[in-house]
Amino acid sequence: MKKIFFSLACLTLLSSFTVKFLSKPKAIVVWQPSHQTDTGKDFSEAAVCNGIVEAAMGVNPKLKEFKVWSLNEPNLHHPNVGSNTIVEHTSAIIDGKISGYAYELKQANKKKPAVFISIHNNGGTKRHAIWGFIHDGDQYEAENRALAARLVAAISAVTDLENRGVQLDSSTGRNDYTCKATGKKAFYSLDEHVNTAKYRVLLEVGDNGVSKDFLESPANQQKMGKAIKAELAKWLAEKNLN
Secondary structure (H helix, E strand, O other): OHHHHHHHHHHHHHHHHHHHHHOOOOOEEEEEEOOOOOOOOOOOHHHHHHHHHHHHHHOOOOOEEEEOOOOOOOOOEOOOOOOOOOHHHOOOOEOOEOEHHHHHHHHHHHOOOOEEEEEEEEOOOOOOEEEEEEOOOOOOHHHHHHHHHHHHHHHHHHOOOEEEEEEEHHHHOOOOOEOOOOOOEOOHHHOOOOOOOOEEEEEEEEEOOOOHHHHHOHHHHHHHHHHHHHHHHHHHHHOOOO
16 A cells, blocks of 8 residues: 555656646747837838737747737827837937837836847838848847848748848948947847847838838738748747747
8 A cells, every 4th residue: 555655656746747847938929010100101010010910929839929019008208109220219218208119128028038029111122022130249149140031031932022131230320229238220129238038030021112002911911920920930949949
């Protein structure tokens, strides 16, 4: 009888260990669709990018994923407009209020994500294309470049968007937000001093001028969201983060 009790105890202990081992928390993914409603004539970048993100989050495989979005949030400045590369629209505190971008990054950091993916639309390029952006001088720059390249290629493969590769956020040279570590122009959402995620990628999907009809198509948003999700899931599995 003692042997039976001992065996049962060992089995219970082993089962408990197995459950704990197999139930390792999944890597957390945060999606940040653009909240900009002031880009392009009769065009809502926020609506388009949110459509892509919702499509990605809505398909299998299901991940431990969250969306951060400031659109129509009260008590913020620039919650529905603004540039990711302008101090006034990002890091500045105006009338005691933080920006829409700052709100989104605070919400993201609370989740302690491993991966952060921001979705935007380009403008003024006259190119029906897709670009990936990563933070210049980042500790994980090589890994972020690889992830961004795969996501860009995945979208390009299922659409007629030209693959324009991966660029550093400093390469645009626009506006006045800079990384305090490098002193170079930067995207606020990708700055390691603002965003605590290890892997950070921003995608500029299409152009709000030449790609307007394409981007506003719900079918195309679904197609792109599904492609991003599938490639991200593969990458997470390869990194043993799933």
